[in-house]
Amino acid sequence: MSTEYKPHPEDALSHVEEPATVYPVNPPTKSLDLLGWARSNLFGSIPNTILTLVALFLLVETLPPLINWAFISSVWSSATPDACRADGVGACWAVVQNKYRFILFGLYPYEEQWRPVVSTLLYIFAVAVSCNPRFWSRRLLVVWAVVVFGSGILMWGGILGLPYVENEKWGGLPLTLMLSVLGIALAFPLGILAALGRRSDLPVIRSVSVVYIELVRGVPLISVLFMASVMIPLFLPEGVTINKLLRAFIGIVLFTGAYIAEAVRGGLQALPRGQYEAADALGLGYWQKTRLIILPQAIRLVIPPLVNQFISMFKDTSLVFIVGLFDLLNTVKTALTDPLWRPYYVEAYVFTALIYFLFCYFMARYSQYLERHLNTGVRR
Amino acid sequence: MKRFLLAATAVATVSFAATSAFAGPTLDAVKKRGEVICGVHTGLAGFSAPDEKGNWKGIDVDVCRAVAAAVFGDDKKVKFVPLSAQQRLTALQSGEVDILSRNTTWTLTRDTANGLNFTTPNYYDGQGFLVTKKLGVKSAKELNGATVCVQTGTTTEQNLADYFRANNMKLNAVTIEKLEEVNAAYVAGRCDAYTSDASQLASIRANDVPNPDDHIILPEIISKEPLAPSVRHGDDQWFDIVKWTQYAMISGEEYGVTSANVDDVAKTATDPNVKRLLGVTPGMGAALGLDEKWGYNIIKQVGNYAETFEANVGPKTPLKLERGLNAQWNKGGLMYAPPVR
Incomplete structure (x- = not known):
């Protein structure tokens, strides 16, 4: 609901000769009405209106092509880039599908890549625990010691039957x-x-x-x-x-x-x-x-x-x-x-x-x- | 006293020359360590780049595998250290790597002041121009006033400016830092020509432009880029080993020995050159301070030069490079191995 400022009833009775009364100003309208919000925020003044129109124009110009590129005419899965070369094809997410193992784990031996996965999860777990104030105590140090040590063993290997992987x-x-x-x-x-x-x-x-x-x-x-x-x-x-x-x-x-x-x-x-x-x-x-x-x-x-x-x-x-x-x-x-x-x-x-x-x-x-x-x- | 010293020196010299298999510090260190440490490019397709599974592939990589095969009889005993362009020379000078096999141009300064010893080029490259056919240009000399795309911070940029100045032509260079972005700029038609190493241009023409037939590489090559592996100054034996490992691969191609037929050839060979190369006639390995089967192991495990060329950069690979200058000397190229004897 938008509320407009109305003079106080008493003010209406006041005499004109009296020194100018300072009207109490209403607090700024806090309206949940979409139209009211738009009127005050988007079209409040002429420069505002112009800016809004320009922004709208840019959105209409860029957003649909972007969505089209990223989601609609994109190639999600393909073993070769041939599918991406066709005319009118948008984003070629197949590149991620083909390369994500190398992007995520680099040169780590392919067959052993579960080890960095577990190690990453360990770190994320430790960070998550540490972020919660409920767990703030000396025991956190133990958690961290275990995580750092454990992920070190996982990543390097060389014991427990894990092949050694140099850092x-x-x-x-x-x-x-x-x-x-x-x-x-x-x-x-x-x-x-x-x-x-x-x-x-x-x-x-x-x-x-x-x-x-x-x-x-x-x-x-x-x-x-x-x-x-x-x-x-x-x-x-x-x-x-x-x-x-x-x-x-x-x-x-x-x-x-x-x-x-x-x-x-x-x-x-x-x-x-x-x-x-x-x-x-x-x-x-x-x-x-x-x-x-x-x-x-x-x-x-x-x-x-x-x-x-x-x-x-x-x-x-x-x-x-x-x-x-x-x-x-x-x-x-x-x-x-x-x-x-x-x-x-x-x-x-x-x-x-x-x-x-x-x-x-x-x-x-x-x-x-x-x-x-x-x-x-x-x-x- | 003086005479004694002279005599002692002479004796020392003679005995030194007699034991040509004197083990240099690098070979000893490598053997003790159990692996060759090899500095490679962090990622240059066809020369040295990790594949999807993180295994290093490329013709620069194969040089190191071949050295490991020669020293240990096992091409797996090599550790690859990816090096950025800034790091590469220091890494070799400081002993962090035993070999630098990283797409490095052999120049006088590097060979002398930087303390490198270049073995022999494993790829002869040179800077060229890629243009669209629509431009109607047949020679780089006709590029007066053309807009040329070039990657920044490389000698390529300098060569380009020098070439245009020497030929009194006006240059509009579009310099971009990232390779992908230079490619994209050229594909989008922001420049008339694209200059880079010819090997690079061939791969861009094959992969990045929508229709390769619309583009040609001009005949002029405006710079010499002999890309060669290198070792540190001061260890001649190690220098010999790396150099002759490469020559063994080149000789292998010359004599038709491949990884597939090397076992048969070793049994039936009559050519004394081949017999010496494969260690059937002993002597060569001892001279290098290696096992007599060094040449056999290189060709068996890594292949001859033609095989590694075809597997990594040849027409069947995404790079689609022709042999050109890198053909054998008797086929119009520059690959020439001195005799193994």
């Missing part, structure tokens, strides 16, 4: 997930330590933290990875190599840690001094104060930038292609070197984008949930 052959989604989940798990504490260190009174700790944060933040991730992969081997004796995966992983953790440190420092500085003083007054030591009073409040304040950092890190793992690792994006790229399927690269990239979106969207929604959950009582 150069890991790839695709499991690699991307492991790099991000373990990367976050290590970078987060590192970042907190660096943030605390930067605000420390001890000059040595403070300068080490500042140098680390500023040095790492001052260079792009791609150059950190590049240094790790190209420069380090030159300094080592011939034949001695550090595992490529480990090199990339360390690079990612160091890089993300520096950014997290700055986000956390923002939270630390936003806390009123009184909190620190109160903790001191209670006679808490430094670590007690930090663990019980400061961090719980500071981190809650910086959930949005932290999650932002995690999301961007999840996507940044795709830069490990520079070290020759086959993460999710690189496996698509490699799958597309097949000249037969190369012309259908858009479809393959759309498939991968959907996977990335799924994970990032989950993180975004979860952070919103977490903010609501943790902010009970202090909502402003």
Whole structure:
């Protein structure tokens, strides 16, 4: 129902000579009526109307062809690209059908690919459990230890009758997930330590933290990875190599840690001094104060930038292609070197984008949930 | 004292020359490790790319398999390390890989300053032009003012500019970073011509354009791209092994020895060249520091050069490349193996 503003009955009686009365303004109409909503939001003014018409025109122009391309005249299943070459054929999803094993698992031996599947599920399970505040206790550490250890055994093998698979052959989604989940798990504490260190009174700790944060933040991730992969081997004796995966992983953790440190420092500085003083007054030591009073409040304040950092890190793992690792994006790229399927690269990239979106969207929604959950009582 | 030193050096030199099977550090390290580590392209169809099941395939890959067959008698004993273009030289210099078999052009700088030793080309490539027939152009010299699609960040771009400048022609280059996108741009008609390595152009003509007969590759080849595997400076024996592994494959084709008939040929061969190649007449393996069956194992397990060419890049594959420069020397090509003796 749309309600129009009507002058108050008393106002109608007021004399004209009296000083202009300030009418109480009604709250903006909150109408559930579709027409009313459209009138106020879409056609409220002339520029608005023009914009609406332009947007409508664009939608009509693009949406039906897009739906037609993606769903109606698309080829869903075909063993060869011949079916996609016919005239008037839309998206060739058959490329995904033919390449999904390589896209998802990379170079991992074909017959053994159930192992990365199980391992990925283990990680997703552990993340899901950790996301639920009901399970927040020390037992979570046990869950994580079991998952990390178990998936390590699964992925490497070499015991329990599983053939050994060297980690150069890991790839695709499991690699991307492991790099991000373990990367976050290590970078987060590192970042907190660096943030605390930067605000420390001890000059040595403070300068080490500042140098680390500023040095790492001052260079792009791609150059950190590049240094790790190209420069380090030159300094080592011939034949001695550090595992490529480990090199990339360390690079990612160091890089993300520096950014997290700055986000956390923002939270630390936003806390009123009184909190620190109160903790001191209670006679808490430094670590007690930090663990019980400061961090719980500071981190809650910086959930949005932290999650932002995690999301961007999840996507940044795709830069490990520079070290020759086959993460999710690189496996698509490699799958597309097949000249037969190369012309259908858009479809393959759309498939991968959907996977990335799924994970990032989950993180975004979860952070919103977490903010609501943790902010009970202090909502402003 | 001086005379003594001189004598000692002479003795050392003689004894060094006598034991030609002196084991170099790389061969020792490879044998101890139990596998050859081979740097390959992260994905270049026909040269080195993983198939749907993650097995490496391609003519660059086959060189490494052949070396493993020569050293261990087992072409499976090789680990492939995919390398990006930036990584490849360091990976070899630092000892991360034993062989770099990654679609790398043999140039003077790389052969000297970069510390690489190129064995022998396994594919002779060169930059060319692909145009639509509608354009009515018969030679690259007629491309004055043409819009040319080219991938960025490669020497291809430089060669293109140089060629147009040298011939006093006006160039409109459309530079795009991703291969798929350059292909799409050409297919969509955004440029009159597409320049890249001829092998690449052939595969684009065969797979990416809607109708291959509407497009031709112009006869001019504007650059030399001898693609060759390489090893580190400083280990001549390993250099010899990789080089002669490739020559064994080329000789195999020259003498008509294939993976299918190698067993019969080894029994019935009368040609002394073939007998030495397959180890029926011993001596060659010892000279290389390898088993006498090295040549037999290469051809039995990997095949001769023609076989790997046909299986990976030949007319029956999606790349559909003709032999051209890569035919045997007596068939108009450049593949020429020195005598095995």
